Amino acid sequence: MKRSxxxxxxxxxxxxxxxxxxxEDIIADPDKYAHACDRKKLATLFFEPSTRTRMSFxxxxxxxxxxxxxxxxxxxxxxxxxxxxxxxxxxxxxYADIIAMRHPKxxxxxxxxxxxxxxxxxxxxxxxxxxxxTLADLLTIWREKRRFEGLTIGLCGDLKFGRxxxxxxNAMSRYNGNRFVLISPEELKVxxxxxxxxxxxxxxxxxxxxxxxxxxxxxxxxxxxxxxxERFFNEEDYLRLKDSxxxxxxxxxxxxxxxxxxxxxxxxxxxxxxxxxxxxxxxxKQVLNGKYMRMALILKLLKEAGTI
Amino acid sequence: xxxDSIQNGVVIDHITAGQGMKLYHLLKLDETDLSxxxxxxxxxxxxxxxxxxxxxxxxxxxxxVIAYVDPGATVNIIRNGALVEKRQMELPxxxxxxxxxxxxxxxxxxxxxxxxxxxxxxxxxxxYRCIYCETKAGI
Numbered sequence: 001m002k003r004s005x006x007x008x009x010x011x012x013x014x015x016x017x018x019x020x021x022x023x024e025d026i027i028a029d030p031d032k033y034a035h036a037c038d039r040k041k042l043a044t045l046f047f048e049p050s051t052r053t054r055m056s057f058x059x060x061x062x063x064x065x066x067x068x069x070x071x072x073x074x075x076x077x078x079x080x081x082x083x084x085x086x087x088x089x090x091x092x093x094x095y096a097d098i099i100a101m102r103h104p105k106x107x108x109x110x111x112x113x114x115x116x117x118x119x120x121x122x123x124x125x126x127x128x129x130x131x132x133x134t135l136a137d138l139l140t141i142w143r144e145k146r147r148f149e150g151l152t153i154g155l156c157g158d159l160k161f162g163r164x165x166x167x168x169x170n171a172m173s174r175y176n177g178n179r180f181v182l183i184s185p186e187e188l189k190v191x192x193x194x195x196x197x198x199x200x201x202x203x204x205x206x207x208x209x210x211x212x213x214x215x216x217x218x219x220x221x222x223x224x225x226x227x228x229x230e231r232f233f234n235e236e237d238y239l240r241l242k243d244s245x246x247x248x249x250x251x252x253x254x255x256x257x258x259x260x261x262x263x264x265x266x267x268x269x270x271x272x273x274x275x276x277x278x279x280x281x282x283x284x285k286q287v288l289n290g291k292y293m294r295m296a297l298i299l300k301l302l303k304e305a306g307t308i
Numbered sequence: 309x310x311x312d313s314i315q316n317g318v319v320i321d322h323i324t325a326g327q328g329m330k331l332y333h334l335l336k337l338d339e340t341d342l343s344x345x346x347x348x349x350x351x352x353x354x355x356x357x358x359x360x361x362x363x364x365x366x367x368x369x370x371x372x373v374i375a376y377v378d379p380g381a382t383v384n385i386i387r388n389g390a391l392v393e394k395r396q397m398e399l400p401x402x403x404x405x406x407x408x409x410x411x412x413x414x415x416x417x418x419x420x421x422x423x424x425x426x427x428x429x430x431x432x433x434x435x436y437r438c439i440y441c442e443t444k445a446g447i
Contacts (some may be wrong), residue, residue: 085422106442
């Protein structure tokens with residue numbers, strides 16, 4: 001049956017564990033999967049600039065033996081002529097077997113999913129959801145910690161507009177014994193609906209602070225984020241807040257030796273390049289993990305749709 | 309103050325005082341040429357004050373709108389001058405084209421043909437969220 005993934009919560013914890021198992025199997029034996037999607041086509045519809053997510057989806061499909069057809073920007077597509085997302089989804093369903101879509105408007109992926117006859121993967125809909133980034137985050141946490149329970153997770157930076165932060169909170173709130181430390185400027189705190197929907201609903205302990213260094217020794221995971229210019233209506237606010245947190249080797253002095261530092265990338269300056277060689281820096285591993293999880297997700301959805 | 313009884317029509321009673329006009333607009337009664345009486349601030353034993361809307365025509369009214377705006381209201385159907393049906397309100401699971409999403413980043417802000425649909429996500433606190441962007445509804 002055709003199924004789409006709009007939000008990380010569309011996947012149960014059991015399904016997440018199955019995806020992680022598939023991803024680890026792909027890592028262990030990539031040849032086994034080299035023809036899993038022979039002659040199948042992924043359509044990447046990216047109506048908003050993106051380098052890594054699009055390339056990651058495309059690399060994932062190629063490594064599964066499939067093909068990619070693409071719309072790389074809204075300006076070069078029929079959207080520029082005023083075509084609706086619904087019509088685009090119906091049309092592309094005639095060409096491809098699965099869609100990965102990024103769109104600046106929140107809810108666009110849902111509209112595509114309800115109109116397409118093939119599975120749709122949300123590759124980011126404005127500030128709303130970005131489930132495959134969360135899949136990358138989860139595989140990274142799993143490979144670094146071998147557990148999803150009993151972790152103190154620090155989230156730092158733009159916790160208001162950062163969709164990856166909201167998805168990660170939602171995903172990790174479903175496991176026992178986790179604690180969140182929310183580090184942000186006052187103006188960029190986690191919205192109350194995220195706190196109500198996950199943290200309070202599952203009685204997950206959390207603290208909110210503006211002081212990264214003070215909480216550093218407690219953390220098992222530190223998830224850094226970029227303050228995103230494109231989420232602000234007001235340039236002045238962006239300029240005032242963009243350099244709120246910059247992680248430097250000095251700030252890691254009191255961190256645990258097995259801390260895992262994650263970042264959804266791209267970074268601007270919020271993690272100093274001097275940290276890249278620190279064994280605790282996991283953000284480039286995270287990029288690679290994202291590709292494996294996208295491979296696992298494409299396989300799962302094509303299998304469920306009866307396409308492979 | 310006297311408002312004639314209606315023979316065939318709908319009486320929306322027990323509307324929280326002050327909500328009558330809002331309901332009148334949300335039910336799109338202003339777009340019809342029906343005889344409609346909006347009675348405001350009527351003395352009520354149960355409520356202190358209440359609003360009443362009387363529609364002099366047996367037309368289907370959108371109960372979802374009434375339930376959302378004022379779940380304590382009652383809808384009475386009058387036929388041949390007699391009360392034939394009294395409906396209690398219950399919060400609907402979905403509201404379609406009753407409210408519009410106020411989030412400028414929502415897909416409904418650019419794609420005009422999309423229905424504005426809100427889902428009840430918290431019955432206790434009467435919270436509805438846009439099915440597309442999950443923004444909380446507000447009138």
